[in-house]
Amino acid sequence: MSLHFSLLTLFPELLRPFTSEALLGKAAVKGLLAFDLIDLREYAGNRWRKVDDAPYGGGAGMVIRVDVVEAALQALHQPPSTPPDEVILLTPAGQPFTQKVAEELSEKNHLALLCGRYEGFDARVETLVTREISIGDFVMMGGEAAAACIVEAVARLRPGVIGDEESWRADSYSSGLLDYPEYTRPAQWQGLSVPDVLQGGHHAAIERWRRSKALERTWARRPDLLPTAGLTPHDSASLLALGLSPEQLSEIGAPLPPPQRRRRKKSAPPTPEPESQG
Template identity: 50%
Template sequence: MRIDLLTLFPAMCEAVLSESIIGRARKAGFVTIACHDIRAFSQNKHRHVDDYPYGGGAGMVMQPDPIFDCFADLCGRLHTRPRLVYLTPQGRRFDQDTALRFSKLDNLCLLCGHYEGVDERVLEEIVDEEISLGDFVLTGGELPALCVADAVARLLPGVLAGEESWQEESIASGLLEYPQYTRPPVYHGRTVPEVLLGGHHAQIEDFRRKAALARTRARRPDLLETAALTEADGAFLQALHAAQAENGAE
């Protein structure tokens, strides 16, 4: 798979994309990621890519021509048209299902906006989809684009040690992840649950499943509405609810 970022800050993006798992995946050839400087396509001698909005208002708007030209140049060199996704607070909320959908593409291009956003004609003519990380505002689209690139890349074959590595993680499984422990077995008087030290895999799996259910119910009960739950899961959640109600926790 190939992921391209259209950005005003390619060095910033490269610094992140060259580290950790995604950096190793790039070196190993499991994913190709390239950053393209929108400013390089400015026709302004000062390399400006923004201007005042028609109709007045605060801030500046990214001009359409540098973005159009940058994307057209990429399409020409790839001999194909990637799916172009614009990162914006006005977009649809990004989630694990979207990351999985993106990971099945051959080419994904992420457009990083800045200032008050991009000229609407860019969205109308070349953007295929608008994505948001949440209901908050950032300085630009680079950080959301990096999050999307990381979430997508880790789903690709070979990037992680095993497929189960991402399938068991929070959200990917439909539940929040169970608590994790490592050495030492006792720290500040707090001990690792005995079941995790016994080596009985079935008991460990049962403990982790119940811990994930309990944590999801406490922190993100909305996830339980769509999670794939077994009869045993339902019985555990009912027992948990009853116990907490009896203890006055609810």
């Protein structure tokens, strides 16, 4: 079954090329994804297609009316359309969008995303949605770019959209860590070399190197991810080797590293008995 996106916006043409090109466009042709670009102006209820009005209490800017949004959402419930599983309001006040949220939404069949403009929506729109999402602590001119981020992050998790499911399971955040560094040809470039371990063909050594580098990057750039990364005892050993103290391991909830094996002392060869002289 395809994943259906309904994108409600004042500027559907901003999203049309995004949903029709590259992997999203190919997935739509295959029937894996479906996109409806819904112009909120079609539900304005007046000949001027005016969807906004001045805010009560005064202030700068205009506010998108709740009755316009209600009419657009009601149309999604009309046959032959299947009602959305989630109606998502894109707003700086929403829950942070994370990989975990993307994975949760990828299990749905129909997602409706409300893209705001101007000063946003009438606050009563919040009663019409199932959740509110923010893609970061910053403000944009509208919700279309935020919707594009969510569509791509969610759609790529659906079977068949990117071809190799294992490729996204190993991605940053899906694994709980930042991704390890990648290299390709040329092996030498401006004095910078591809690490020898990646050219040696020893798969177990490559996997150990990649895991260690993912831990190193995460500790250096996003240490806040480590407490929920599902660290193993071998990861703890790697983090100790990177310079973390046992106290820091405890603070991030890392397990104890595996016990070090004691090296057996080689027994001295027996002393030859002196030859008897006759």
